[in-house]
Amino acid sequence: MKAGILLFPGINRERDMALAVRQSFGAEPRIIWHKETDLSGIDLVIIPGGFSFGDYLRCGAMAAQSPIMRAVKDHAARGGYVLGVCNGFQILTETGLLPGALLRNAGLRFLSMDTTLSVERNDTVFTAKYAKGEIFRSPMAHGDGNYTADEPTLDRLEGENLVAFRYADENRNGSARSIAGIYSPNLRVLGLMPHPENLVDPLMGGTDGKPLFDSLAAA
């Protein structure tokens, strides 16, 4: 699987993501500038974390209008894989590739710490190397991670088993139904707030995030 990492002005975790991809895939990801329009040859589009366009206006809102996002929509429509983490998740909701929105954290403060996530299903390309129901540790670092959607949408996400991860110990940012990440209906687009890419090396405190990248590498 060939991975491409999108780079918008203000994105700041593209290097972290590249490290995780390089380690699991054994290949260098392509860094794709937001003004490019060509995703040919890319199987997995990754939108990393950061503050695209300074998070001005609304997190992810301006990045959603960048030229590359039209190509990402086409890629998703063709059944291509997309992973959006943190700001990447916000961009995916702003683009309409995933439902709902990410509001300011419930306590109105930036939250940077390890959290624990439960794996809601392991029959996807993103989670095959986790056990169903497994709880793993992941750093998180965001000011706007409070997932929200209207009740019918939340019911549909749960009814169609599209919740990817939930906060297992403490739902610090106030997300509806403790949702930390969700899938598209075809299970090929995943957005999540925490940063599994920052826990893929024992030296940094653990490898709890590595199975996600190993799963993708094996797909």
Place this chain on the structure above:
Amino acid sequence: MKPVNADLAKSFGLNAGEYAKVLEIMGRVPSFTELGIFSVMWSEHCSYKSSRVWLKELPTKAPWVIHGPGENAGVIDIGEGLAAIFKMESHNHPSFIEPYQGAATGVGGILRDVFTMGARPIANLNALRFGDPALPVTKRVVDGVVRGIGGYGNCVGVPTVGGEVNFHPAYNGNPLVNAMTVGIAAQDKIFLSAAAGIGNPVVYVGSKTGRDGIHGATMASTEFDANSAEKRPTVQVGDPFTEKLLIEACLELMQTDAIVAIQDMGAAGLTSSSVEMAGKGGVGIELIMDNVPQRETGMSAYEMMLSESQERMLLVIKPERSEAARAIIEKWDLDYAVIGHITDTGRIVIKHHGETEADIPLAPLSDAAPLYHRPYVEAPKPAPLGPVSSPLGLDEALLKLIASPDLCSRRWIFDQYDSTVGGQTVKRPAQADAAIVRLEGTNRALAITTDCTPRYCVADAEQGGAQAVAEAWRNITATGALPLAVTDNMNFGNPEKPEVMGQFVSAVKGMAAACIALDFPVVSGNVSLYNETESRAILPTPAIGAVGVLEDASKATGYAIAPGQTLILIGETQGELGRSLWLREILGLEEGAPPPVSLLTERQNGDFVRGQILSGSVAACHDVSDGGLLIALAEMALAGDTGIALTVENSAAFWFGEDQARYVLAVTDPAPLLAAAQAAGVAALTLGTTQAQNYLTLPQGVAISLTQLREAHERFFPAWFAL
């Protein structure tokens, strides 16, 4: 515009003697713009006129020092062809007037000092001092400063990995915000600021210039009074998004061969950057103000030259590379404007609307800058603390101390800082005595810390200065890293008061002695004077930022203990309670002499501990500092969520004394370590063992549950901000 005379000069911060010198240099009455340039260049903030004669006492050289003080930041060799580039800088005055923006732009400014030299910033730290937590204003300042540091650092994607926080009423009207950035560059790709090449274009990159921060450097060079809130317009507003673009754009441009010289526009903005670049290069510079990107209409040359608008850089570019350079900068949606050129006149010439607004010879502007040998009075050495008795049991005292503002958990603060971005953070806050950040693509890591104990400095600034350096050295050593070099941030009151100048002189003497004894040169720094509000000075605060290197990042040692370990104290304990936190928090006294610093012992104990860590025999290590031995042990227990059973001694002085040069080591096999200590002539004492039960058991059997200890330790900040 007001007429230029001695009164106007005074309102710009120049005294009569300084204005006379301006007249002498110019041979005529200067223009308004020229007077503005002189006044900011000769401000305390930019000229170091009160401190320069003393800063020369500090050692700045070592075989591993590549660039010492004088460049935008210090540069040291950290092996494998890499250099660490770092500096700490204050943003004290703006942070009181406008805490969020003051702190945010402090982070932005220090980042620019580092990446302007070609380094990718890999870590931010800070050293913060606030007033009495009982005052509402303190809470407002803490909240704004923490949000500001987080707001800026998180957005630019540089992890904030460490720091320190103290509270004392002496900072009520004058908090200290000292920000430190560490960056990494290839040793053969370091960029300097000396301009060269007659005719080369001078290029402005970054945000547009507005009217914000005019005379910010002058504001930072005076005391505060009741009307200081009126100075809010002198505080700049930061835009971390633009800073992030500037970092990426400059680093990308530095991969090409276009840059002759580069400097950020920091304090005194376009004035100091252009004057310093041309001055260092021994050339002249001509700037056309009409070409400066402007955010507001109708700005005068004076306003543009003195604006401290943020996120701007000044470059001298090779003319044949200018268009390629423009393409890179504009790719990042930043302004790229040729605003002038390098000349051979040795003068700075400012033109606007076809008129010459300023024409000043550069050499006297810097060489003839005022230099003061301020009168000083060093304080007499304090008498030692007399006998004191403890009103509380060890357990009660421990619970009270570990809950106090100066010793409680800083989790509420560091949970608001992104400490993992970059993917290289080996030890995050509250895991080790120094932050550990690996160098991407290598097995090496840097250990980084900030330290100062102002309550020692106010009693004995010489001992306090030495102690600040020694504690930084010890904190790096306790991780297994080799301490390499220091950046200092000298925060003091009004230097025109002999007793304040005396504090400064004493602190420099103590620091110099410690830096020499520990092979720990000062490679960069910043002086912040006039930290007074209504004539009340802060505690003398020579904050030290320090960097060390670990050749093998996997050897980095934290202070979390585990069951099955023996705890060994390295270093002698006399029970030094003078100026201790125990004395202040339990007896309400700030008296006596601070613990003496023996640099020989410091070095001997530290070298021994580092050797043991690198040999692989140490499972955890923590230095003993604020609050003494029992606090250090409690922190180890909480970090590892593991109990401790103590078997020795029982006096408050033993457990809460702040004797220096001490470490607690956790080892699985104590005998070889004790033998090695004896062989090395290092004092070692077995304190007890870790235990599976979640209790800290004191020598006479009193047990405190870790749950209770943790609750006390974690309570202060969340409770304060829940109100």
